[in-house]
Amino acid sequence: MxxxxxxxxxxxxxxxxxxxxxxxADTGCADFWTxxxxxxxxxVSSGVLGIGIESYGHVIGxxxxxxxxxxxxDLNLYDHVVEGYIELESGTLQVLDCPHSAIELETLVQPGxxxxxxxxxxxANTDIDENEGDDYYKIEIWPGSNKELKVLKKFIR
Numbered sequence: 001m002x003x004x005x006x007x008x009x010x011x012x013x014x015x016x017x018x019x020x021x022x023x024x025a026d027t028g029c030a031d032f033w034t035x036x037x038x039x040x041x042x043x044v045s046s047g048v049l050g051i052g053i054e055s056y057g058h059v060i061g062x063x064x065x066x067x068x069x070x071x072x073x074d075l076n077l078y079d080h081v082v083e084g085y086i087e088l089e090s091g092t093l094q095v096l097d098c099p100h101s102a103i104e105l106e107t108l109v110q111p112g113x114x115x116x117x118x119x120x121x122x123x124a125n126t127d128i129d130e131n132e133g134d135d136y137y138k139i140e141i142w143p144g145s146n147k148e149l150k151v152l153k154k155f156i157r
Contacts, residue, residue: 005061005137007104009097012053012128013043016063016116016139019092019106021047027098040151042082042118049086051118054126055133063095065109066142073119078138080120080155085147087113093141115144123155 007014015027025048026032033050037043043050053059075081088109095105119138126133 001065001107003063003105003107005059005063005095005105005139007059007097008057008131009053009059010057011098012056013050013098014053014059014104015094015096015098015101016049016051016086016141017094017096018047018086018088018090019094020090021087022094022096022101040082040149040154041080041120042084042149044084044086044149047087047089049084049116051137051139053137054120054123054128054135055131056129057131058133059104059137060135061137061139063105063139063141065093065107066140069115069142069144070117070140075153078119078121078153079123081117081152083115083117083150083152085113085144085149086116086141109141110143112143113145114141115146116141117152120155124157
């Protein structure tokens with residue numbers, strides 16, 4: 001399943017969440033967006049991923065639900081690539097804006113643990129204080145129980 005993303009958010013972030021687990025999350029607490037999470041552009045909590053973006057508010061990208069990890073990715077095409085984990089107990093995956101938590105995408109998946117890889121591109125020419133930028137985000141999600149956060153390629157401004 002492949003979905004295009006094109007929506008407005010704020011504060012250089014948006015969320016990928018489990019529909020029911022998100023209700024208990026506190027994405028504003030210091031334990032969610034730690035310095036480590038900001039640096040790696042991925043905040044992780046139970047049933048919630050915070051995706052750090054370069055432009056202040058407009059998200060352009062794609063989310064794809066896969067049956068297994070995509071092994072044929074050329075990291076040279078991206079500025080930053082990070083991989084994490086989300087539990088989708090409800091089987092309902094949502095993409096939410098910040099700060100209103102408006103549902104930008106909702107789709108059904110098999111309940112269970114998932115790996116998530118976020119590819120970020122066109123970061124160098126994007127102003128973090130501007131609403132619009134050339135930044136682009138590709139998100140791949142597939143079943144997997146490894147909870148390790150891995151930075152596969154790091155963008156340094």
